[in-house]
Amino acid sequence: MRTSKLYAPTLRQTPAEAEVPSHQLMLRAGFIRKVAGGVYTYLPLAWRTLRKIEQIIREEIEAKDGQELALPIVQPAELWKETGRWAVFGEEMFRLVDRHNREFCLGPTHEEIITDLVRNEVRSYKQLPLLLYQIQNKYRDEIRPRFGLMRGREFIMKDGYSFDKDEAGLDKSYKDMYEAYSKIFSRCGLTFRPVEADGGAIGNATTHEFTVLAETGESDIVYCEKCDYAANAEKSELKVIVAPEEEALPLEKVHTPNAKTIEEVATFLDTPIEKTVKAVIFQNEKEQVICALVRGDHEVNDVKLQNITGAISLTMAEDSAISKVGGVAGFMSPIGLNKDVIVVADATVMEMHNAVCGANEQDYHYKNANPKRDFGDVIVADIRLIAEGDPCPHCGAPVKMTHGIEVGQVFKLGTKYSEALGATFLDENGKEKPLIMGCYGIGVSRTMAAAIEQFHDENGIIWPVAIAPFEVVIVPINAKDEAQMQIAEKLYADMKNAGIDVLLDDRKDRAGVKFKDADLIGYPVRITVSPKLLDENEVEIKVRKDGATSTVKVNICAETVKEMLKTL
RNA sequence: CGGGGCAUGGCUCAGUUUGGUAGAGCACCUGGCUUGGGACCAGGGGGUCGCAGGUUCGAAUCCUGCUGCUCCGACCA
Numbered sequence: 001m002r003t004s005k006l007y008a009p010t011l012r013q014t015p016a017e018a019e020v021p022s023h024q025l026m027l028r029a030g031f032i033r034k035v036a037g038g039v040y041t042y043l044p045l046a047w048r049t050l051r052k053i054e055q056i057i058r059e060e061i062e063a064k065d066g067q068e069l070a071l072p073i074v075q076p077a078e079l080w081k082e083t084g085r086w087a088v089f090g091e092e093m094f095r096l097v098d099r100h101n102r103e104f105c106l107g108p109t110h111e112e113i114i115t116d117l118v119r120n121e122v123r124s125y126k127q128l129p130l131l132l133y134q135i136q137n138k139y140r141d142e143i144r145p146r147f148g149l150m151r152g153r154e155f156i157m158k159d160g161y162s163f164d165k166d167e168a169g170l171d172k173s174y175k176d177m178y179e180a181y182s183k184i185f186s187r188c189g190l191t192f193r194p195v196e197a198d199g200g201a202i203g204n205a206t207t208h209e210f211t212v213l214a215e216t217g218e219s220d221i222v223y224c225e226k227c228d229y230a231a232n233a234e235k236s237e238l239k240v241i242v243a244p245e246e247e248a249l250p251l252e253k254v255h256t257p258n259a260k261t262i263e264e265v266a267t268f269l270d271t272p273i274e275k276t277v278k279a280v281i282f283q284n285e286k287e288q289v290i291c292a293l294v295r296g297d298h299e300v301n302d303v304k305l306q307n308i309t310g311a312i313s314l315t316m317a318e319d320s321a322i323s324k325v326g327g328v329a330g331f332m333s334p335i336g337l338n339k340d341v342i343v344v345a346d347a348t349v350m351e352m353h354n355a356v357c358g359a360n361e362q363d364y365h366y367k368n369a370n371p372k373r374d375f376g377d378v379i380v381a382d383i384r385l386i387a388e389g390d391p392c393p394h395c396g397a398p399v400k401m402t403h404g405i406e407v408g409q410v411f412k413l414g415t416k417y418s419e420a421l422g423a424t425f426l427d428e429n430g431k432e433k434p435l436i437m438g439c440y441g442i443g444v445s446r447t448m449a450a451a452i453e454q455f456h457d458e459n460g461i462i463w464p465v466a467i468a469p470f471e472v473v474i475v476p477i478n479a480k481d482e483a484q485m486q487i488a489e490k491l492y493a494d495m496k497n498a499g500i501d502v503l504l505d506d507r508k509d510r511a512g513v514k515f516k517d518a519d520l521i522g523y524p525v526r527i528t529v530s531p532k533l534l535d536e537n538e539v540e541i542k543v544r545k546d547g548a549t550s551t552v553k554v555n556i557c558a559e560t561v562k563e564m565l566k567t568l
Numbered sequence: 569c570g571g572g573g574c575a576u577g578g579c580u581c582a583g584u585u586u587g588g589u590a591g592a593g594c595a596c597c598u599g600g601c602u603u604g605g606g607a608c609c610a611g612g613g614g615g616u617c618g619c620a621g622g623u624u625c626g627a628a629u630c631c632u633g634c635u636g637c638u639c640c641g642a643c644c645a
Contacts, residue, residue, distance in 0.1 A: 012594060012606065013580045017638060037637070092643075109645090143569080143643065150645095157645060209645090218644085282642095302642080315569085315642060406645060443645030478603045512605035519605090530604065540604095 023148025038145025038153030077103035106139035119423030133160030189464025211404030284311035461522030
């Protein structure tokens, strides 16, 4: 490919709409253009990178006997109604109606479709295990698309599904995919970490997220440096902290004017924050009010809370809902609320003595609240969010926290979809059983963005070789100079013959322009054909990653670069 | 959905407070000159100022409504 023919319009200035590096750089370097909120065109450079990522995925999944197929994007509502997810997905699903008024959606994921396919064809355990996958656009009408390709409404996803006859088979399929994913992200050159994640609505399902470590990541990751524990913060379990025994004092109502936040209350009453109880009020999709109690210095883990209450969605409660259950925002506690409220207390709260909590009355709190005595009937559970320094759930050492971008997830589904859709097979004994399923996703377009988040500098992108749009760019300082162009053309031909993915920047622009573009787009290696080195029959090699330069004779340049690419 | 901000040529923005008929830099076209880090000179093209109403002799500017984008909070690959 020659740059003069390449459609890669670069921008000198950063478009105002972009906030994070990957978004800014993909716009500037001519990788993407926005068409609508969360919807982008992939230009040739982006498409080359995406195809390279996809190819790596294909090779690794097929090494585990996965087979690629293509499921439809347009999907009938009936299948989704069979599993109940037509309602569950809610606003996030792009829905459409055809001329006969039949309902469809644009696929946000494909469990329904794939299970429907398999239930009609798989009859016997002899046909198992089965691993099917596809790579295509997915559609989710996100509340708030942002960060360019990191959270789009249309995005490219690899989704795979395994079908097994028993748990042991599922364990094997899961392990296979876990290994394949580790290889995929390693081959893409990414620094990543598989972390334990929350199984969500499917109870205690086993699931791992593959997370690329990056500042701008939206996931909070906790990890332990002592052992190999790593988990999504919302998943991590916490031990109960038992406060030292104290004699229970009588409950006392105290005036606390203008003290609404827990810090203000603690300061006002001169009480350590560890002896206060914080109430956070949510409401679920049925508008039931849920009062979550944690120690004053702790935070509520809303994912855990959602699982425990079985809520489909949880939002912060409105003031009207709070007053309906007899509470006053800012002065909440379970003491004195009516029966319409669901109270969930963190296990640590129940072990506290003589604590401070709200009095459900403007400007009043209680002192000496003893949860076991005073809080009445409450659900006790682990609903606290882990924080830096909390003990590691495995070994007890203080945990660290970091941010990550979730690029993949492996999930043991079990029989959730096969039971809902009646996908069964006959086992060795002729007995009908539901298929045991697993599902495995990779955000392909997000992986591209994550790579940029992880590898860039003030001059532009720094692609890992494996997923760079081109591995090498040849830059003749002056494309109007015949001697230079002759060398450049020779190198271009040599490298193509050597199987190098090479681009020739034959534009008649000044050298500075071509250098700036090369850095911005981030080709791993740049070859400069310079009049200075012409007499020696040499050219310069520059590595994008560390800026190292060296010179090499023209006749061995291609093989030198070929070797060099293996080590970058 | 709640809360901020923005909308003027392809891009970045000025002009809006105090109405008077649209401007800069970059990009683009032509010619010249130039080639190791986003050159220079000369000439040129391109905008019904997001949309719809209204006020006014006159609206990018004032008023009303809408739309789109974007950032901060609850979802997800």
